[in-house]
Amino acid sequence: MAEHGDKTCAICLEEPKDPLNLPCGHSFCDGCLNQWRSRYGVTEEMRRKCPNCRARIPPSKEMVSSLILSCRNIKQMLEDNNQTSSASYDVLCQKLAQNVERVGEDWDGVTVLHDNNDKQALMMPDYIWKAIQKPFIKTVLKWINANRTEDRVNAISRPELLGAPALSVAAALAYQLTLTTLLLQLGADVDIRDSQGATAIA
Incomplete structure (x- = not known):
């Protein structure tokens, strides 16, 4: 972690203009950090990391x-x-x-809002969404195991269905303990958020 007493922007190496102190302790000019982020595409992980130490930084x-x-x-x-x-x-x-x-208006621009959008999530077919709710465990597992090169265990529903991952749907239904356990054993990510920002455990 960097010292907060460091008075130099780590990008332009000058006195920071509109200084922004990141949670990791590094300090940058607000403009320099925004310009650094703009070099990377929206989906690139680098724009979410400190230019110095690669710790996660707050979104712009x-x-x-x-x-x-x-x-x-x-x-x-x-x-x-x-x-x-x-x-x-x-x-x-x-x-x-x-x-x-x-x-919204009150966001300080410093609080780190975690997300897991490092890669494009696979879209779950509607029949799997329905199978999770029934529960038709064999149907769900057969679909997940049909193509292990895709991250099917972390597939999400259509946006109209809140973009929820299978684990969140199963965990939300109290009678789905068996399916929830199986999804976790197959490597379901408990930190994936749906379109509302909720995870399977929060």
Whole structure:
């Protein structure tokens, strides 16, 4: 961890302008850090790490705004399809309001908001989503094991179904303890978040 007393931007090596102290302790000019991030594509992991020590850094305000905009688009799509009476719509509205309140105008730009979007998640077919809820354990396991080169155990549902990973769906249903256990044994990631920011254990 770097010393907070260090008064030099580690990118331009000058006195920081609009200094931004990261949780790892390194300090940068706000502009320098944003410019450094812009060198990497949206999906690249490097933009989420400190240029000095590679510790995870907070997302930029633009990244957070993009996430909130995505949630608003899903909300609008549900409204356009007259699905405002669905439970998913209510939950999405609540989560959107919480996230806007938590990271909207008041977001300090320093708090690290963890995500696991290091790679594009595989989309789960609807029949598997339904099989998880029934539970048709053999159907789910057969689909997961049919192609082990894909990360099927961490596949997510369609955005209309909140982009939830299989483990989150199974864990949310109290009677799914067997399937939840099997998914964990196959390597399901407990930290993957759905489109509402929830994980299987939180």
